[in-house]
Amino acid sequence: MKDDYSFIAPYYNRLAKMVFGRKLQEAKNCFVSEIEVKKILLIGGGDGMDYREIAKKLHGQYWEKSQSMLELAKGNLSESSLSFHLGEFKPDGSVLFDEVWLHFVLDTMEDQEISNLIAFLRSAIKTNGRLYFVDFFEAKSLWQKGIQEVMLGFFRVFAAHKRKNIPDYEKLFLQDGWVKSEEKNLMKGWVRAQIWSHH
Numbered sequence: 042m043k044d045d046y047s048f049i050a051p052y053y054n055r056l057a058k059m060v061f062g063r064k065l066q067e068a069k070n071c072f073v074s075e076i077e078v079k080k081i082l083l084i085g086g087g088d089g090m091d092y093r094e095i096a097k098k099l100h101g102q103y104w105e106k107s108q109s110m111l112e113l114a115k116g117n118l119s120e121s122s123l124s125f126h127l128g129e130f131k132p133d134g135s136v137l138f139d140e141v142w143l144h145f146v147l148d149t150m151e152d153q154e155i156s157n158l159i160a161f162l163r164s165a166i167k168t169n170g171r172l173y174f175v176d177f178f179e180a181k182s183l184w185q186k187g188i189q190e191v192m193l194g195f196f197r198v199f200a201a202h203k204r205k206n207i208p209d210y211e212k213l214f215l216q217d218g219w220v221k222s223e224e225k226n227l228m229k230g231w232v233r234a235q236i237w238s239h240h
């Protein structure tokens with residue numbers, strides 16, 4: 042599989058911190074609770090840097106499409122009990138998870154890819170399990186709109202992203218029968234952390 046993040050993987054976290062400070066890390070950690078008793082499925086976790094403080098409590102599976110990101114995550118999360126997997130997650134029915142984390146990964150996918158993934162995930166989550174989703178939504182201010190345009194262009198050039206816009210995530214979740222139960226807005230709602238479940 043081609044590694045679209047091989048060029049930016051070593052700089053990714055530093056760049057994100059330069060532009061957003063600790064806001065993205067905050068969004069990825071704001072709904073973390075009782076993880077020591079949960080089996081977690083992390084998809085597209087990147088270099089894993091922002092989970093280092095909770096690494097010791099993490100167990101479950103970590104899936105990354107980029108070999109470079111996965112290698113960094115193995116180092117950053119070496120104290121965790123996660124198993125690390127290269128490629129795209131496909132449920133095989135053998136393991137059910139308490140929680141799935143999709144943090145800043147759906148915005149890299151086409152609508153159809155998002156729909157396929159969240160439909161797969163229904164069969165990978167326990168009955169009372171939850172999906173912890175975090176991503177960029179429509180930019181609010183002029184400044185945010187400018188940064189968003191630059192980011193979309195940057196990732197198209199350096200990480201082969203296909204999208205030119207932000208997905209309508211909520212429509213796709215609702216179409217697939219998911220229900221939103223919690224939400225935290227950061228940066229006036231440009232970044233949102235949400236909890237979804239499927240009954």
Ligand SMILES: C[S@@+](CC[C@H](N)C(=O)[O-])C[C@H]1O[C@@H](n2cnc3c(N)ncnc32)[C@H](O)[C@@H]1O
Pocket residue numbers: 046084085086087088104105106107110128129130144145146149
């Ligand atoms: C924009 S980066 C975000 C990384 C990390 N979540 C963060 O917030 O720093 C998106 C990551 O998702 C990975 N990715 C994209 N599609 C994926 C898929 N279907 N399965 C696993 N990883 C995927 C990419 O390789 C990349 O590392």
